[in-house]
Amino acid sequence: MDGARRAEFAPQPEPVRPGRFPALVLNADYRPLSYYPLSLWSWQEAVKAAWLERVDIVAEYDRVVRSPSTGIRLPSVVVLRAYVKPRRRVAFTRFNLFLRDEFRCQYCGVRGELTFDHVIPRARGGRTCWENVVAACAPCNLRKGARSPARAGMRLRRPPRRPSAEELRAIGRRFPPNHLHETWLDFLYWDAELEA
Numbered sequence: 001m002d003g004a005r006r007a008e009f010a011p012q013p014e015p016v017r018p019g020r021f022p023a024l025v026l027n028a029d030y031r032p033l034s035y036y037p038l039s040l041w042s043w044q045e046a047v048k049a050a051w052l053e054r055v056d057i058v059a060e061y062d063r064v065v066r067s068p069s070t071g072i073r074l075p076s077v078v079v080l081r082a083y084v085k086p087r088r089r090v091a092f093t094r095f096n097l098f099l100r101d102e103f104r105c106q107y108c109g110v111r112g113e114l115t116f117d118h119v120i121p122r123a124r125g126g127r128t129c130w131e132n133v134v135a136a137c138a139p140c141n142l143r144k145g146a147r148s149p150a151r152a153g154m155r156l157r158r159p160p161r162r163p164s165a166e167e168l169r170a171i172g173r174r175f176p177p178n179h180l181h182e183t184w185l186d187f188l189y190w191d192a193e194l195e196a
């Protein structure tokens, strides 16, 4: 068997796909840049930022990517060289709203497939804002229809309001993302214990 043919039959390493080997991004104070969603970059972004000296590499995966001239281990944790001031105001997003409501229907408390409910229905002038939108399961949403909770004989578990960044952060710690690489754990929960 000649060389070329042998190479053809040699087991090929699994290609590093874009969505795999994400890097946890820390602010210059070594706290995650954001918790929700957790600040993650693709390995390409992390490698590029390290190359441009915008970040330092704190921890690495075992996985190496090779170019013709060099090989580099994929970063699993990177830290920004310049501190980014965190935003104090919480963005009104679907995810943040579910997080505020702890992924529970605000009428019956069930966890599962959730929808959004306008407490004062839009048809009656209810706005789409922190104070008027809650997580609700489909059966509760259907039952309530275009009525106020009082008319529908339903009670909210608590009055909806805009959460502070700290409140959301505290809730976020109880709902960690599905995938956590072992090198991320120190940076995710260390400060939580110091503050407790």
Ligand SMILES: [Zn+2]
Pocket: 105, 106, 107, 108, 109, 110, 136, 137, 138, 139, 140, 141
């Ligand atoms: Zn419900």
